[in-house]
Amino acid sequence: MSMQVKQAVVRYPEAESTNSLALELGRQGAAHGTVVVAGRQTGGRGRVGRCFVSPPGGLYMSVILRPDLAPANLRLVTLAAGVACSTVLEKQTGVAPLLKWPNDLYSGRKKLGGILTETAPWSAAPPGVSFVVVGIGLNVNSLPPDFPPPLRDRVTSLSDITHQRYDLDVLRREIVRQLDSLVAGLEQNAAAVLSLWRRRDFLLGKNISWQEADGPVVHGAGAGLHQDGRYLLRTPDGLIHPILAGVLKVHLEQQVEPGRS
Ligand code: BTN
Secondary structure, X not given: OOOOOOOEEEEEEEEOOHHHHHHHHHHXXXXXXXXXXXXXXXXXXXXXXXXXXXXXXXXXXXXXXXXXXXXXXXXXXXXXXXXXXXXXXXXXXXXXXXXXXXXXEEEOOXXXXXXXXXXXXXOOOOOXXXXXXXXXXXXXXXXXXXXXXXXHOOEOOHHHHHOOOOOHHXXXXXXXXXXXXXXXXXXXXXXXXXXXXXOOEOOEOOEEXXXXXXXXXXXXXXXXXXXXXXXXXXXXXXXEEEXXXXXXXXOHHHOOOOOOO
């Protein structure tokens, strides 16, 4: 049993991006478990260069971790973060989000949050000082009208779902605790973390498409998480494509629902 992680919390009422601040703190040597939290973000960043709209009421935090992990296992940190968020939200709020690979949180058909893991360039860091920043954005006490019109129909929040308000500090503390213990477990038993992730797979059996860089768009069905953390797409002719990067879309309007959403 590992000791509970000491969370040194650095708070800002407003920040451009907590991930940028945490990357800077990490470079300066901030300890494992340092958390940067902002009340809102003016330049929140998402995957593949997207922005993450961050109005007041959401939980926006970036956790600095210094895990003892082989570089190949680093991508599993993002998956562990999804499991940590989903597990804590289910316990604290009764809302059990599903995970859209690599790590958006969905409730029903709407986005509840996202995770962006960033690392300092691995090779540039002397041994022992490498770190990972896990950036987590969750729509908690914000509501869809707080988002710009194109997003309003596509986002949800805990308050939108349950009509209650939540203590952001409690959610932050529990998620970081859970994240730390799952990441510590990755080295010994990554399979256990992956199987927790698989129980919450949003894309499984759904119509999805995938495009890498300027390559062709590949259509198929979500076929689950591979043991190395890549996601599998099965084309209609039965070929399996393991997906590592690029843009993965889910086509909900064309779904034959298997009764799970
Ligand atoms: C995504 O939706 O693609 C990932 C979104 C990640 C958002 C969080 S909010 C806290 C942290 N700071 C950022 O700029 N991004 C992450």
